[in-house]
Structure formats: C-alpha cells, structure tokens
Amino acid sequence: MLRVRPRRLRQVTVVIATIVTVFLVASGLTLSGTTASGGQLLASDGWALVGVGLLLGAVALTPLRIRADADAHGIRVRNLVSDFDLPWSAVRSVRYQHGTPWASLLLHTDEVVTVLAVQISDGNRAVEAIRGLRSLHAAATQPADPS
Template identity: 45%
Template structure:
C-alpha cells in the first residue's frame, strides 16, 4: 500500500501493493504472448489463411486483456477527518466516519472492511492481507481517524 500523508489532518491514501505488481506482470505477459502469436500467425502451416487484420486483432485482444488485468491495480482508499472514500475495481463509495461502526480485518479475510449498521459491511480491496505490514498500518491509521471522528462527536 502506498501511503501519502499531506499533513497531520490531511488525507491518507492506500493502494494495493502486491496486486499492482502481479497485475502489471500478468498484463505484460498477456500482451507479449498475444504479440508473439500475432507474429507467428502468418508463418504457421495449419491450412488456414491468416491476414494482417487477424494479426492486428490478436494484438488488440492482448492489449484489451492486459488493460482488463490492470483493473485489479485500481482499488484505492482515501481517508481524512470527515470520512473515507473507497474505490474498488469498478465502483466507489464515500462514507462519513459517523456512518462507520468500525474498521475491521477479520481472521482469514483477504480484505479489510468497514463495518456498517444493520450487520452490513463494505470491503476495501485496496487493503489486502497479502500486503501484510502495509495492511496492518493502513487499518491502524483508519482506526485512528475513525476514533478521532467519534471523539469529536461526543
């Protein structure tokens, strides 16, 4: 998780670390594989006639799959004194700290989550168990911000 702190009261931002590396590596492998297939497509003797347009399409498919793989590197959690914004793969949501009951990371869970009223929760894909110490630091930081917001309310 990369952590950027503007100042003591400024926002903090958490992003996945290992997922970004894995997504990037997989995207490179996918694009490279499709480019190699596109290059070798015309020189194979399978009896099928492949044109330049087929080669371009193979490269395009590789780029499309590589880009889709990079979506797993986009989750982000941005928190400040007023609340927390969670952007997962395709959707995002903003919560005020008063809407959040707690910040938790249950045993065996892959992601941290915000505990909400009525037994609901919102997963934070940016804070992942595979990031280990970075995830622990992120949860502790979010808990401090949450406690500070609730202390100001009282």
C-alpha cells in the same frame, strides 16, 4: 490524509498484464501460414490478435484502480467495480477478521463494505493501514469533550 493501495496486488497485476500483452502481440505479429484445415491466415488475423492482446492487457490492469483515501471527515473506497464515499458517522467499525484477505467497514445499517486496498498479503503495511483507519474513525466519532 491517509491513502492506501495494495502493494503486492499492484506488482502481480503489472506482471500479468505485461505477460498477456507481450505474448498476444508477439503471436499476432508472427502469425502466418495455413490452418490445420487448410485455410490461409491473413494479415488481418494477426492484427486482430494484436488488438485482443492490447485489450486483454488493459483489462488486466483494472486492479490498479483499487485504493482507499481517508481523512478526518470520512473514507472513499475504490474497489474493482464500485466506489463508496462514506462519512465516518456512517461507519460503525473498521475491521479485519482473521482468515479474510482484506479489511472491511461495518456500517450502522449492518452493511459491510470491503476495502480491497488493505490486503493482508501486504503484511506490516496492511497492519499500519488498519491502525491508521481505526485512528481516524475513532477521532471522528468520539463524543466532544463537554469541558
């Protein structure tokens, strides 16, 4: 089984989620005083900001769900908001086009499924992943030897 996850995107995701959460939680916990128009800031205002910070931090972690799992039978692609479970017989080719940030699957129906788990920003890891996916695809789709 081949499991692929985007390495650099995962690192950036964790850093951004941490910064957003820490900033908004700290702001909420230290929020006090009056507004520019003379209104009083209440403790509930600070707690609301803490809640927003935790919620936005959780949403910022959404890219951590991205992955692709492939074996001799097919590939399961989990992108940001969509999942695809495809047998290799439905896939015409595994491709990476120059200038695109991630790999894709061209299906026999002429549809294209992006594979966000294989991102060119991961360098050699992405190249190895594409080679591995192509190898699994070729092994699953080559005609049986009649001899």
